[in-house]
Amino acid sequence: MTMQLQLIPPQYTVQSPEMLEAYRKRGGYSALEQVLGRNDRKWMLDEVKRSGLSGRGGAGFSAAMKWSFMPAEPSGPSYLCVNADESEPGTFKDRHLMERVPHLVLEGIILAAWAMRAERAFILLRYEYPNCRRILQQAIDEAREAGLLGQGLMGTDWSLEVVIRLGAGTYISGEEMALLETVEGNRAWPRQKPPFPAQRGVFGRPTTVNNVETLACVPLVIAAGVDEFAAMGSGKSTGPKLYCVSGHVKRPGLYEAPMTVTLKELIYDPRFGGGIRGDRVLKAVIPGGSSAPVLRPDEIDVPANFESLAKIGSMLGSAAIIVMDETVCMVRAAQNTAHFFDHETCGECTPCREGCHWMRQILDRIENGRGMEGDIDLMSDRLAAIEGQTICPFGEAVTWGLGSIVEKFRDEFQEHIRLGRCKYEAWQPAKEQMA
Amino acid sequence: MSEVSINIDGRELKAAEGAILLDVALAAGIYIPHFCSHPLLSRPANCRMCLVEVEGAPKLVPSCMMVVKDGMVVRSNTPRVLESHRSVMEFYLTNHPLDCPVCDQSGECVLQNYSWAFGSAASRFEDVKVKQEYKEVGPDIVLYQDRCIMCTRCVRFLREITGTRELSVIKRGVYNEIHADADKPVDNPLAGNVVDICPVGALLSRDFLFKCRVWWLKSTASTCALCARACSISVDTNSGQIMRLKPRENASVNGTWICDYGRFAFKDWQHDQRLAGPAVRRDGQLIGTSWDESLQAAGNALRMALDQDGPSTVAVAASPWLTCEEALLLGKLMTSFGVTTFTIWDAPQHERLQFNGFAISQEKAWNRRGVEKALGDVGLSIIKPGRLAGMINEGRVTTFYATGGAAFSQSFVPEDFPAGRLRQLIVQDCFPRGEFTQHAAVVLAGASPYEKSGTVINEDGVEQEVNQALEPIGQARSDWEILRDLAQHVAGGQAAMAGTAPPERPGRRWKYTRGNSENE
Numbered sequence: 001m002t003m004q005l006q007l008i009p010p011q012y013t014v015q016s017p018e019m020l021e022a023y024r025k026r027g028g029y030s031a032l033e034q035v036l037g038r039n040d041r042k043w044m045l046d047e048v049k050r051s052g053l054s055g056r057g058g059a060g061f062s063a064a065m066k067w068s069f070m071p072a073e074p075s076g077p078s079y080l081c082v083n084a085d086e087s088e089p090g091t092f093k094d095r096h097l098m099e100r101v102p103h104l105v106l107e108g109i110i111l112a113a114w115a116m117r118a119e120r121a122f123i124l125l126r127y128e129y130p131n132c133r134r135i136l137q138q139a140i141d142e143a144r145e146a147g148l149l150g151q152g153l154m155g156t157d158w159s160l161e162v163v164i165r166l167g168a169g170t171y172i173s174g175e176e177m178a179l180l181e182t183v184e185g186n187r188a189w190p191r192q193k194p195p196f197p198a199q200r201g202v203f204g205r206p207t208t209v210n211n212v213e214t215l216a217c218v219p220l221v222i223a224a225g226v227d228e229f230a231a232m233g234s235g236k237s238t239g240p241k242l243y244c245v246s247g248h249v250k251r252p253g254l255y256e257a258p259m260t261v262t263l264k265e266l267i268y269d270p271r272f273g274g275g276i277r278g279d280r281v282l283k284a285v286i287p288g289g290s291s292a293p294v295l296r297p298d299e300i301d302v303p304a305n306f307e308s309l310a311k312i313g314s315m316l317g318s319a320a321i322i323v324m325d326e327t328v329c330m331v332r333a334a335q336n337t338a339h340f341f342d343h344e345t346c347g348e349c350t351p352c353r354e355g356c357h358w359m360r361q362i363l364d365r366i367e368n369g370r371g372m373e374g375d376i377d378l379m380s381d382r383l384a385a386i387e388g389q390t391i392c393p394f395g396e397a398v399t400w401g402l403g404s405i406v407e408k409f410r411d412e413f414q415e416h417i418r419l420g421r422c423k424y425e426a427w428q429p430a431k432e433q434m435a
Numbered sequence: 436m437s438e439v440s441i442n443i444d445g446r447e448l449k450a451a452e453g454a455i456l457l458d459v460a461l462a463a464g465i466y467i468p469h470f471c472s473h474p475l476l477s478r479p480a481n482c483r484m485c486l487v488e489v490e491g492a493p494k495l496v497p498s499c500m501m502v503v504k505d506g507m508v509v510r511s512n513t514p515r516v517l518e519s520h521r522s523v524m525e526f527y528l529t530n531h532p533l534d535c536p537v538c539d540q541s542g543e544c545v546l547q548n549y550s551w552a553f554g555s556a557a558s559r560f561e562d563v564k565v566k567q568e569y570k571e572v573g574p575d576i577v578l579y580q581d582r583c584i585m586c587t588r589c590v591r592f593l594r595e596i597t598g599t600r601e602l603s604v605i606k607r608g609v610y611n612e613i614h615a616d617a618d619k620p621v622d623n624p625l626a627g628n629v630v631d632i633c634p635v636g637a638l639l640s641r642d643f644l645f646k647c648r649v650w651w652l653k654s655t656a657s658t659c660a661l662c663a664r665a666c667s668i669s670v671d672t673n674s675g676q677i678m679r680l681k682p683r684e685n686a687s688v689n690g691t692w693i694c695d696y697g698r699f700a701f702k703d704w705q706h707d708q709r710l711a712g713p714a715v716r717r718d719g720q721l722i723g724t725s726w727d728e729s730l731q732a733a734g735n736a737l738r739m740a741l742d743q744d745g746p747s748t749v750a751v752a753a754s755p756w757l758t759c760e761e762a763l764l765l766g767k768l769m770t771s772f773g774v775t776t777f778t779i780w781d782a783p784q785h786e787r788l789q790f791n792g793f794a795i796s797q798e799k800a801w802n803r804r805g806v807e808k809a810l811g812d813v814g815l816s817i818i819k820p821g822r823l824a825g826m827i828n829e830g831r832v833t834t835f836y837a838t839g840g841a842a843f844s845q846s847f848v849p850e851d852f853p854a855g856r857l858r859q860l861i862v863q864d865c866f867p868r869g870e871f872t873q874h875a876a877v878v879l880a881g882a883s884p885y886e887k888s889g890t891v892i893n894e895d896g897v898e899q900e901v902n903q904a905l906e907p908i909g910q911a912r913s914d915w916e917i918l919r920d921l922a923q924h925v926a927g928g929q930a931a932m933a934g935t936a937p938p939e940r941p942g943r944r945w946k947y948t949r950g951n952s953e954n955e
Contacts, residue, residue, distance in 0.1 A: 347611035354526035361562035
């Protein structure tokens with residue numbers, strides 16, 4: 001049975017998720033049967049490689065390549081970690097996958113684990129996703145009942161356990177190396193690379209960390225056909241993709257589309273965002289969560305995929321498209337982002353810990369009319385000093401996310417400093433959040 | 436293990452395979468600044484101070500985690516690296532308080548030194564510093580949280596060396612705090628080390644707090660007397676007072692740690708019952724007197740016993756708190772009189788405490804091995820204190836020359852020791868030992884381990900030097916001087932001095948070698 005090349009059939013909701021029976025009806029677990037029947041790991045790696053499947057977590061790294069780093073002849077246990085700590089502002093795709101099609105995610109986990117000979121998969125689930133936890137656990141229980149998990153699953157000599165671990169409510173848990181620490185039960189402080197997870201991951205064993213959406217694509221690659229998957233899109237950007245459109249659009253929400261879709265379509269097309277609310281003028285778009293560099297309205301007529309966005313100096317990231325219209329004060333937007341980063345920086349390494357707090361204070365001052373000559377240059381200088389100096393990519397996220405706003409909307413910052421006030425309508429600042 | 440060649444700043448260096456770049460550079464005299472890296476702890480690379488350029492790597496890499504590879508080309512002083520140092524220092528000083536004038540660490544603070552070396556004179560930070568609490572995290576350890584730079588050395592020490600895990604990091608970002616639960620303070624036998632490894636003035640010793648600016652301290656490299664591990668220590672003094680003891684690095688003895696018993700042991704020798712001068716018994720009372728008079732009394736008593744009762748009625752106790760040189764002189768002097776009944780006091784025993792890479796010995800004296808060796812070199816055989824007590828009870832021994840030198844709280848004379856049955860008891864010690872000293876005819880005031888020089892041998896056979904950090908209290912003299920002077924007051928004693936030379940000046944090493952001794 002072949003599957004439709006679709007991640008989330010629209011009829012499934014958090015109230016009525018797709019459970020085992022329904023999933024089997026649309027071809028669920030046929031990929032697993034096929035793969036275990038062939039019992040050829042190299043074949044499977046080749047198939048995934050041919051499909052062009054790229055990681056959906058943010059970096060867009062080839063999934064097959066990542067799996068191939070795992071030892072072919074492991075001298076002990078190796079693990080798969082599922083990154084379900086979805087915390088990037090504006091991102092809610094993994095949540096929908098886990099709440100609506102849990103078995104698609106689970107089949108992807110089993111397939112990936114088999115491909116890399118993992119004997120245990122840890123799902124590091126965001127603490128704030130209790131529904132996901134409930135539904136995923138149900139799906140895991142169902143799968144175990146049906147002999148799809150556990151000792152000698154589906155008549156093989158291989159066994160797999162899938163375990164849900166909860167993060168402790170911190171953004172940094174979703175960072176690859178911090179995730180390993182979190183799974184081990186430690187404070188979510190990233191480790192310096194190298195060693196990479198495939199060399200020394202969870203509990204010192206070879207580990208691969210994959211995003212939920214990446215794994216959900218794996219059954220489609222096998223069951224819907226590699227060629228079909230690869231034909232949907234091109235280059236690194238193949239297969240269906242979930243876009244989280246939020247902000248000042250008429251129809252904010254989660255949209256599934258091939259990666260040939262443009263940012264403009266996602267914002268204006270009636271099938272997607274449906275245009276700016278109140279038909280106002282677009283001011284800025286962040287295409288991949290708050291870590292991605294911001295785009296101006298004249299830059300959005302590009303396909304929303306890995307290569308095209310990288311070419312114009314931004315990134316697809318988690319495909320969280322945050323739309324801001326003309327009523328938005330960009331200093332406030334930067335301030336808001338800085339508050340987020342200051343709140344979420346783990347504080348392990350110095351430039352990021354001290355830099356985020358410094359940036360937040362400068363932005364607070366500018367927005368509140370106490371900006372000073374030289375603040376903008378100081379910010380640019382210090383943001384550049386964070387990039388590349390930190391243990392984990394959080395530093396880059398700060399530099400790119402904040403730095404691009406400061407750079408592309410410099411006039412607005414200068415105006416704030418010159419006027420000594422914000423000219424946009426009064427806005428109630430979010431409650432000061434203490435770490 | 437095979438070697439690799441690497442190039443740092445144009446210098447070709449050989450390094451063991453698997454070595455860490457930072458260690459290799461430091462060993463070669465190329466200084467790469469670092470806060471969080473400690474040779475005996477894991478390395479999280481979180482301070483970002485040790486970043487260097489490695490050819491082929493797009494970013495700067497932390498040298499504390501970089502394993503050397505053959506042919507690696509490293510640059511530690513390019514403009515890019517120096518800018519990184521300056522930049523990280525600027526970030527540190529945004530929230531670090533500039534309270535050096537009232538900070539104990541000032542003068543030995545890594546952040547302060549790096550600020551001079553790598554920082555800027557002016558700050559561009561115009562905003563508000565985060566202020567955090569002063570906390571007491573242990574009986575002797577205070578934490579000025581706002582000075583903390585989050586290197587997590589203390590946390591790692593308590594996880595990796597002691598395994599007690601009292602400290603952890605709580606909160607997040609710039610509000611990060613080092614934290615100890617109220618019901619689990621940092622109170623383990625190695626707790627004081629977290630103060631030593633803290634690169635800034637965040638963790639401080641309550642005992643040393645505000646006692647002395649560190650640049651007024653005179654440091655003397657010496658050895659800890661409190662147990663047979665005999666850790667290498669530095670005795671920091673000011674105005675003739677010990678201000679604090681710190682560990683010295685010594686891979687074959689103590690790594691970079693010392694225990695808190697040793698760290699605060701000097702207080703035990705500062706007890707107010709310390710014997711400040713010699714005394715002789717007159718009309719049943721011990722009366723303070725001059726050295727001449729007391730040594731003459733001791734010499735006369737010895738000579739009388741030797742001449743009237745014979746050398747076999749005289750016994751000598753060596754103490755495991757003596758140095759090798761003192762024990763050798765004691766052995767030589769007494770054997771020259773024909774005395775051969777020797778015992779060595781048993782030091783108090785405690786449970787041996789084993790940590791990761793460090794141990795506290797069960798024997799609570801530094802030099803039993805050395806004293807045994809010195810007396811053995813003289814050709815003496817040693818009897819147990821219990822057997823000696825039996826001989827005294829039987830009346831075979833009537834004159835007893837006992838050395839001591841233990842701390843006040845340490846007892847080494849067996850409780851039922853029949854001191855009352857002796858005709859003559861001569862004691863050479865730092866403290867009165869109750870009943871035992873009450874029976875003494877002459878008491879000669881000895882020096883504490885911090886007040887003398889010499890050599891000791893620890894339980895593993897490692898020979899280490901002891902250097903005098905202080906003048907002996909009052910009129911007290913080191914055991915070596917007492918024995919030397921005693922030789923002048925006993926007829927025939929001078930002969931024993933031949934071939935031995937005193938450690939004349941404090942700090943001058945008198946090398947102990949087998950069978951004889953010589954000035955270096």
